[in-house]
Amino acid sequence: MNMKMNTTKIAIVAAVAFCMFAVSTAHAQMASVRPSAPQILEFPSNPQHASQHAMAQETSLENWAYTYAKGEVPLAEVGTLPRPVPLGDVARAYRKEHAFAPKAVLTLEKTN
DSSP states (O other), X not given: OHHHHHHHHHHHHHHHHHHHHHHHHHHHHHHTTSOSSOOOOOOOOOTTSSSOOOOOOOOOSSOOOOOXXXXXXXXXXXXXXXXXXXXXXXXXXXXXXXXXSOOOOOOOOOOO
């Protein structure tokens, strides 16, 4: 039991040391990139955004015209989509095809 506690403590210390190493490495990389001078952030202003102006022309949502092309048929009348072949069936078919395929004849000739 004492051996198990020592192994656990060693693992915890190693994990903490690794985390500290990772944090210090990331900070060292970031320190050279960040400028030391402060930068003032200014948002662009848009004065016309909140100004008063006339409203748009009113349009009715009730009188929408639905148009369709001549010869259009609902999808249900056209037919159904082909069902995909399961991957297992495809693998079995390839295995059968491979079993009946002609095999290559290999001949080795040694020359001295």
